[in-house]
Amino acid sequence: MGEIALQTSWGVQIALYLFLGGLAGGTALVTGIVQLKQGERFKNLVRFGAWAAVLLLLAGVLCLVTEVTMPLRAMQLWRAFTNPISWMTIGAWLLVAGIVATGLFALAATPAIGGKVLGQKAPSFKRVLAIISAVLGACIAIYTGILLCVLLNHPLWNTPLLPVLFTVSAFDTGIALICTYLCLGKPLGAAKEAPAKDTPSEPDAVDGEKAATAMKVTEDAAVLAKMTALLEECSVGLIAAEAVVLAVLLLMTSGAGEAGALSAWVLTAGPLAVPFWVILIVAGLAVPLVLELLQLKGNHAKWMALASPLLILVGGCALRFLILYAGLPLAL
């Protein structure tokens, strides 16, 4: 095959940017939905998700700014992003809107801030902000794929399947981040603010309190298990969808002219074959799929609950790098 020059004009920072944008968007979407469905119950989870989404968006923007050759100019958004038909422009403004909306959502979801400032109105504010942040999150996730798919110079990217692939992966990584928190953090917000008061009380009352706490604990465990199972089910569906979309994308690309065939070869049998099969397919898709299915069948080992989301995150990151580097141009 001779020497293949991979696509490296857009390198590490753009790959990270695409990953972080997707992850942040997916996280904002999942967090928003959790807020709408179970927000009062999963206060801590929502607070974590919202802050994570903002910080990931900011990290993504930082990657982008360090990639461009004229960063100071790029930061003057009103001057740098003016061409309304450019997806770079649309994305930049989506990111701005997403950072603002998700940032406000994160503030509102932080009791020390949101509770104080908003008071009684906090729940309705959070509701509205959750919707806006979730919609913008989904748009950002989609946009990371469209950014590449409009470039007809790169057959691997120039297909409507690419945004589908990136979006499915973005939602899955968002779920994975939330699952990681479910596993490691304290997702339920309400329970622990009932510490035993030191007021002397009747033994009966103490027993009653204990019983109430015990009931709360079991109830919490059930709620948590339900949420975890729900997210795992979504994740299984998304992993399966991602595998199918990826397979169809590669099949279509391999028939799309010389550059397309070469791109597909680079990934599946060429210079990127090892990371493609080992990191993306096995570690990023197959293993988490099996782990999620085992968990849905009732295996609740903690290592599984942690390993599958972490592997999904690794796979999502690898996907952006692999697709970016394998996107060979028409003129070889």
Added chain:
Amino acid sequence: MTSIQTATPRSSVSRRNFLGALGAAGAGLVAAAAATAVPALAADNLSGKKGILFDATKCVGCHYCEVACKKANGLTCDVALDLKALPESAVPSGMKSADVLFGKNRPAPVTEDDRDANRWLRVVRTTVADGDSKVELNMRHSCTHCGLCASVCPSGAMNKREDGIIDVDRELCIGCGYCYQACPFDIPHYPAEGDRAVTKCTGCAGRVDEGLEPACVSICPTGALAFGDRASVAASGEARAAEVGGNAHLFGKTELGGIGVMTVTAHSSQDSGLPPLPN
């Protein structure tokens, strides 16, 4: 909150809602993606636009155009050829291609890096299989004013003029590299240091506004370059291809609905190093 107690851990209502929300987002994205995957290409990119015809069958690889381009656009040029001594708008009347190729008028080879922000035009000599033998082919590598970069550039640094020329406003460029990724001809380049904004052929927009031909066209001693309305450029290109016969064809009339620099080549587009662009 109270609903939790009645809901089973596998409450299908909640799951359906959750999946529904994800699904709706997914459906939206598919629609959006499908609508944008293929950039809307202008059906007719020819009428009212200006264009250059590059006739590879006449190009002798003298590099005069490269030098003229550098001089006209203030790029560094280490070639000792004083173009000011030559008439601005026309080929010196007595000069023949043989003089240029073998005579004292041949410029020294351009020594800078092949792909350089300082070199907007390069003529590359290759050999192409022609039956059993190999024949020489000189190809022009420069912006073809196809416009793909202008549609993705966020800042308007790459901008399409009324006459179809893709001009560059370096003051606006943020150096994002999106134009480079969009370009099927490997054209936009960024200086490695100093002002790192994009550079490429501007189609000599300033000269065209003054009623002059692009510098590369006006210097060409062999008639391999011509400038005019795209429709007439296409017509003369097709006529020339028919005249040459064989594999000869015109590249750029139908590609992307018509691009600003069309090429007559005696070989297939692939052999000539031209990218397979959709019509």
